[in-house]
Amino acid sequence: MSKKPSKGGAPSLDMTPMVDLAFLLVTFFMLTASFRMAEPVTVDPPSSIGEITLPDNHIMVTIDNTGRAFFGISNAEAKVNALAKMSEKYGVKFTDQQIKKFSGLPSFGVDIKDLPRYIDASENDRMKFQPQKGVPLDSVNNQLKDWISNAGVEAVRIYERAKDQAKASNQEFKAEKPRYAIKCDSKTKYIFVKDVVKTFTDLKIFQFNLITGLEAKPTE
Amino acid sequence: MAEIAEGGGGGGHKGGKKRAKKQSTRIDMTPMVDLAFLLLTFFVLTSTFSKPKSMELTFPVDDKDPNVKNEVKNGITFLLTKDDRIFYYEKEFKAKEDPEATKLQELTFDQSSLHKYLADKNKWATDQIKTLDDQFKAKQLADTTYKKKVRDIKADPQAPTILIKTDDKATYKNVIDLIDELNINLIGKYVVVDMMKSELDLINEKTGGTP
Numbered sequence: 001m002s003k004k005p006s007k008g009g010a011p012s013l014d015m016t017p018m019v020d021l022a023f024l025l026v027t028f029f030m031l032t033a034s035f036r037m038a039e040p041v042t043v044d045p046p047s048s049i050g051e052i053t054l055p056d057n058h059i060m061v062t063i064d065n066t067g068r069a070f071f072g073i074s075n076a077e078a079k080v081n082a083l084a085k086m087s088e089k090y091g092v093k094f095t096d097q098q099i100k101k102f103s104g105l106p107s108f109g110v111d112i113k114d115l116p117r118y119i120d121a122s123e124n125d126r127m128k129f130q131p132q133k134g135v136p137l138d139s140v141n142n143q144l145k146d147w148i149s150n151a152g153v154e155a156v157r158i159y160e161r162a163k164d165q166a167k168a169s170n171q172e173f174k175a176e177k178p179r180y181a182i183k184c185d186s187k188t189k190y191i192f193v194k195d196v197v198k199t200f201t202d203l204k205i206f207q208f209n210l211i212t213g214l215e216a217k218p219t220e
Numbered sequence: 221m222a223e224i225a226e227g228g229g230g231g232g233h234k235g236g237k238k239r240a241k242k243q244s245t246r247i248d249m250t251p252m253v254d255l256a257f258l259l260l261t262f263f264v265l266t267s268t269f270s271k272p273k274s275m276e277l278t279f280p281v282d283d284k285d286p287n288v289k290n291e292v293k294n295g296i297t298f299l300l301t302k303d304d305r306i307f308y309y310e311k312e313f314k315a316k317e318d319p320e321a322t323k324l325q326e327l328t329f330d331q332s333s334l335h336k337y338l339a340d341k342n343k344w345a346t347d348q349i350k351t352l353d354d355q356f357k358a359k360q361l362a363d364t365t366y367k368k369k370v371r372d373i374k375a376d377p378q379a380p381t382i383l384i385k386t387d388d389k390a391t392y393k394n395v396i397d398l399i400d401e402l403n404i405n406l407i408g409k410y411v412v413v414d415m416m417k418s419e420l421d422l423i424n425e426k427t428g429g430t431p
Contacts (some may be wrong), residue, residue, distance in 0.1 A: 015250070015253055019256060022256035022260055026256055032267065046393040047400075049403060050275030050400070052270045054273070109398070184392045186393035189392070191386075206276075206281060207276065207277075210277055210396065212273060212396060
């Protein structure tokens with residue numbers, strides 16, 4: 001039998017390797033984690049075998065199960081520029097502070113007239129914001145169409161500019177072209193999706209990425 | 221618990237106890253480890269690694285030119301409706317001329333129903349693509365040739381063309397499930413289009429819904 005290592009006193013264990021490991025992992029997770037603000041709606045998309053990763057540069061319309069449409073742009077610059085154009089068209093004024101705050105927001109689902117109030121609300125109030133009926137997209141007042149077209153133009157312009165810059169300085173250009181994405185809840189009636197798709201096709205946009213959860217491919 | 225080294229430096233008293241020097245200089249790391257693991261747990265639970273996955277879908281160009289007549293060969297039309305029900309008919313819609321041919325058949329989203337039906341329909345293409353797969357894996361085919369051949373097979377006139385039509389009550393999940401099933405069965409030609417009034421009538425007849 002082995003000898004007793006110590007006499008009396010608290011048995012101590014060398015925790016250094018464990019601590020090393022724990023801190024290594026903490027550091028890793030801290031550096032890889034990216035914090036996002038909560039989306040105004042949670043949607044649970046259906047799953048598919050589609051394996052295409054959504055490009056970072058995208059314009060996304062989220063549709064919840066009651067048919068409300070939420071609009072989001074990944075590129076902050078395109079977002080601000082689109083807001084400026086929308087502000088001009090609909091005659092809604094935004095302060096510099098509001099514009100800055102807007103660029104950090106995730107998707108939103110309010111009429112542009114309510115947007116300044118929505119931006120000013122605190123994060124908790126934004127969740128309960130009224131009226132949050134989704135971005136209007138009926139034929140009389142199709143704000144979604146204007147958002148998509150302005151954001152699309154801006155996103156493509158920013159992409160082209162970055163490409164030209166890369167070309168001028170002989171650097172490799174890796175950014176992806178902006179894509180249009182539709183994220184939709186499983187339970188959403190397809191008719192709501194159809195309305196959104198109609199809005200896109202009216203703008204001569206025919207190709208989409210439909211966000212789906214990942215599902216294993218069945219094996220024979 | 222706490223076992224902080226005390227003394228050790230003891231230079232105060234000359235001729236102090238010698239045992240004090242032998243005491244270990246290690247400090248208790250338990251609280252630090254506690255904190256480290258707490259943070260670790262937090263980051264593990266809150267971080268999401270995977271970027272969202274997606275499937276690409278192209279919608280048909282909405283051309284209003286009546287002179288362009290799209291002729292669908294080998295077509296199958298799927299009609300989606302409420303309660304996750306799915307109907308289909310093959311070839312063209314001829315409810316008036318030939319009611320028997322356009323009779324709606326029902327399928328379910330089960331592996332044994334929809335999957336089997338589509339697998340049978342597209343057996344020709346799946347077999348060919350499987351042969352190509354084998355050749356590709358055995359490095360007899362280049363990457364680009366393989367992709368081109370697969371694309372050609374999918375676009376071949378022999379392969380079925382699928383029309384997906386939904387009524388007002390079908391859900392998004394049904395549409396995605398159906399498209400997914402088409403992708404699994406390597407069917408490349410499919411399109412989501414509007415439903416005709418006459419088709420809706422046929423569905424209502426089947427489901428007992430009001431027109």
